[in-house]
Amino acid sequence: GQSLEQPSEVTAVEGAIVQINCTYQTSGFYGLSWYQQHDGGAPTFLSYNALDGLEETGRFSSFLSRSDSYGYLLLQELQMKDSASYFCAVRDSNYQLIWGAGTKLIIKP
Amino acid sequence: SAVISQKPSRDICQRGTSLTIQCQVDSQVTMMFWYRQQPGQSLTLIATANQGSEATYESGFVIDKFPISRPNLTFSTLTVSNMSPEDSSIYLCSAEGPQFGRDTDTQYFGPGTRLTVL
Numbered sequence: 592g593q594s595l596e597q598p599s600e601v602t603a604v605e606g607a608i609v610q611i612n613c614t615y616q617t618s619g620f621y622g623l624s625w626y627q628q629h630d631g632g633a634p635t636f637l638s639y640n641a642l643d644g645l646e647e648t649g650r651f652s653s654f655l656s657r658s659d660s661y662g663y664l665l666l667q668e669l670q671m672k673d674s675a676s677y678f679c680a681v682r683d684s685n686y687q688l689i690w691g692a693g694t695k696l697i698i699k700p
Numbered sequence: 701s702a703v704i705s706q707k708p709s710r711d712i713c714q715r716g717t718s719l720t721i722q723c724q725v726d727s728q729v730t731m732m733f734w735y736r737q738q739p740g741q742s743l744t745l746i747a748t749a750n751q752g753s754e755a756t757y758e759s760g761f762v763i764d765k766f767p768i769s770r771p772n773l774t775f776s777t778l779t780v781s782n783m784s785p786e787d788s789s790i791y792l793c794s795a796e797g798p799q800f801g802r803d804t805d806t807q808y809f810g811p812g813t814r815l816t817v818l
Contacts, residue, residue, distance in 0.1 A: 635809070636807065639806070678743070688745075
C-alpha cells in the first residue's frame with residue numbers, strides 16, 4: 592500500500608526552529624509537497640521538492656532525500672501565526688497526490 | 701495562482717436529502733478535485749473531475765452517492781445524495797494545472813463547505 596508518515600503533533604516556542612519530518616512509501620514518486628492549513632481554513636501550498644536537496648522560501652525550507660524516501664519542512668523564527676496543521680503529500684506514479692495525516696504545530700509564547 | 705470559491709460555505713441538512721456544492725475557479729484549469737476532510741484529520745480524495753468526461757472516483761466513493769458535474773474548465777459541482785449523519789464533514793474542491801506557471805505541482809483549494817447532517 593501507499594503511506595506517508597509524519598508526527599501527529601509538534602510543540603515549539605515562539606522564535607525557535609522546528610522540523611517536521613515525512614517518510615513515504617508510494618508506488619512511484621514525482622515529488623514531495625508541503626501544505627499549511629489553519630483551523631477552519633483551506634490548505635495552502637508551501638513548497639515542492641522533486642529533486643534531492645534543500646529548497647528555501649523565506650522562513651520556510653523543505654528538504655528531500657529520494658534515496659531515503661524522506662523529507663522535512665523546516666520553519667525558522669517561529670511566529671504565533673505559524674500555528675497550524677502541516678501536511679506532506681507525494682505525487683505517485685499516477686501523478687495523484689497522496690496525503691499524509693498532518694502534523695499539528697503548537698507554538699507557545 | 702488561482703482563486704477558488706465554493707458555495708455554500710456551510711449548511712445543515714436533514715437526513716435523506718441532497719446538497720449540491722458549487723466550485724468556481726477564476727481561471728481555466730485542467731484538473732479539479734473534490735475532497736472530504738473531518739476536523740483534525742487528513743484530506744480524503746473523493747473524485748477527480750475532468751472537463752468533457754466522467755469523473756474518476758476513488759475507492760469507497762460511488763457516482764450514485766456523489767454525482768459530479770464539470771460542464772466547463774472553470775466550474776464543477778459535487779452533490780451529496782441521500783445524506784446521513786455520516787456524511788457530515790468539510791468538503792473541499794481544488795484545482796491544478798500547468799497554466800499556473802512554475803508552480804505546476806500546486807493544488808489550489810476553495811474555502812470548503814462545512815456540512816452537518818441531522
